[in-house]
Amino acid sequence: xxxxxxxxxxxxxMGKRQIGEMQPYELVITLIIADLACIxxxxxxxxxxxxxxxxxSVYFLHQIICLLDLRFPAAKAVVSGVPSIxxxxxGIDDAELKKNNLDVSDLIESLRVEGYFALDAVEYALYExxxxxxxxxxxxxxxxxxxxxxxxxxxGKFDDKNVExxxxxxxxxxDILKQNGCTLPRTLVMTVDxxxxxxxxxxxEKYRTVDLAWQKQLW
Amino acid sequence: xxxxxxxxxxxxxxxxxxxxxENNRVNNTFREFETVLTSLYxxxxxxxxxxxxxxxxxxxxxxxxxxxxxxxxxxxxxxIDYQLYEAVGYLYVRDYQSALPKIEILLGxxxxxxxxxxxxxxxxx
Numbered sequence: 001x002x003x004x005x006x007x008x009x010x011x012x013x014m015g016k017r018q019i020g021e022m023q024p025y026e027l028v029i030t031l032i033i034a035d036l037a038c039i040x041x042x043x044x045x046x047x048x049x050x051x052x053x054x055x056x057s058v059y060f061l062h063q064i065i066c067l068l069d070l071r072f073p074a075a076k077a078v079v080s081g082v083p084s085i086x087x088x089x090x091g092i093d094d095a096e097l098k099k100n101n102l103d104v105s106d107l108i109e110s111l112r113v114e115g116y117f118a119l120d121a122v123e124y125a126l127y128e129x130x131x132x133x134x135x136x137x138x139x140x141x142x143x144x145x146x147x148x149x150x151x152x153x154x155x156g157k158f159d160d161k162n163v164e165x166x167x168x169x170x171x172x173x174x175d176i177l178k179q180n181g182c183t184l185p186r187t188l189v190m191t192v193d194x195x196x197x198x199x200x201x202x203x204x205e206k207y208r209t210v211d212l213a214w215q216k217q218l219w
Numbered sequence: 220x221x222x223x224x225x226x227x228x229x230x231x232x233x234x235x236x237x238x239x240x241e242n243n244r245v246n247n248t249f250r251e252f253e254t255v256l257t258s259l260y261x262x263x264x265x266x267x268x269x270x271x272x273x274x275x276x277x278x279x280x281x282x283x284x285x286x287x288x289x290x291x292x293x294x295x296x297x298x299i300d301y302q303l304y305e306a307v308g309y310l311y312v313r314d315y316q317s318a319l320p321k322i323e324i325l326l327g328x329x330x331x332x333x334x335x336x337x338x339x340x341x342x343x344x
Contacts, residue, residue: 013226045293053237060230067223 006052007037010059023080023130029062080129087111087125087135091207094188100127104154104189111135118145119191119199120209147194147219156185166192166218176200180210194219238338241290245333248283253329255279259306260322263315273307273318295332299325 010033014026022030033055040051068075086096086107097107107125110133116122121141126134138144150162158170177184182202191199196214201207259276262268280303284296302324309318335342 047289047292049237049241049289050292053234056230056234060227060234063223063227063230067220067227070220070223 002048003037003041003051003055006055007033010055013059014062025065025079026062029058032058083126083128085124085126087119087122089123091201091205092119092188094203102127105151108151108191116141116145118149118193119189119201120207121145145193147197147217149191149193149197149199151189151191152198153184153187153190155189156187158184176210176212180208241336242333242338245287245290245336248287249329249333252280252283253326256322256325256329260319260326263310263318263322266315268310268315268318270307270311273310277303277307291332291336295335299328299332302328 011030014029036051036054036058039054040046040048065079069080084096084100086093086100086102092104092107094104097103108119110127111117111119111122111125114133114135116125116135116137118141121137121144122135123138124136128134150165151159152162152166152173153159158173160170163170163173173190174184176198177187177190177200180200182200186202188201188203189199190201192212194217196212196218198210198212199207200210255276259268259272262272280299284299287296302321306318306321306325309315309321
């Protein structure tokens with residue numbers, strides 16, 4: 001009970017962010033506190049005081065980092081990281097994604113969670129330092145996502161299951177790439193929606209949308 | 220900002236205060252116990268010791284160890300219990316030669332235990 005009350009007090013003193021969105025160092029501190037609180041509970045030979053002092057020391061470190069965060073923006077960038085803009089007006093920023101150990105499918109998934117299904121429906125998208133995802137949609141974003149886009153090429157590799165869904169074969173899409181001056185290995189992403197609107201982006205290039213002029217809506 | 224700075228100093232004060240108090244408390248307790256044990260050792264060596272001297276040392280330790288449980292791992296205290304009960308057992312059968320090494324071990328523990336849990340760089344690292 002003493003450890004519970006002490007941990008609760010320390011978590012309350014650390015503020016609301018400890019419970020909701022956390023910076024990397026706050027996650028580390030929370031994990032350490034969870035472990036420290038368990039030691040005197042699990043091992044009866046260790047005095048409770050050892051756990052309490054350890055929790056207090058971690059709280060002390062937290063406050064020091066908080067102070068650095070508030071006073072020195074450079075320290076904040078080192079300790080907490082900086083937001084990472086992974087999608088901008090030119091399309092997906094592949095280098096930024098790699099820097100965060102993410103790939104295109106992770107970005108598409110994050111966008112879908114936010115309610116944006118088409119890559120061209122979003123002006124900017126970024127991963128915050130705390131790991132949350134934010135996206136700024138285009139004004140007419142609802143017009144740009146009338147049908148669900150599916151990924152056909154992800155970092156130079158075909159998704160054959162999705163290609164099959166479009167009732168076309170690889171060669172059809174290789175021809176489209178060729179017509180647009182792209183090659184398969186250099187293609188970062190290619191998506192297509194049920195109306196035949198394709199989103200195509202080469203690595204390090206600006207994205208383009210291509211109307212594939214399909215005769216019927218497929219899905 | 221002021222709240223954060225204040226909390227840093229308060230926490231630091233509590234940690235150092237506790238460390239200082241623990242250091243003093245443990246040191247004083249073991250110093251007193253060492254004095255009692257030294258007297259028991261001298262009496263045992265000269266053959267003047269009685270079983271009552273042993274039980275008096277036991278009682279002294281029993282009183283002190285209750286508060287030590289707050290500061291020291293219980294295993295360290297158990298180790299002293301074990302050595303002390305054995306030494307007193309030898310005193311009961313008047314086997315002073317066997318009791319002496321046990322009391323010596325206890326005297327060594329009185330020196331080593333406070334050092335092991337002292338607030339110092341070598342113990343922190």
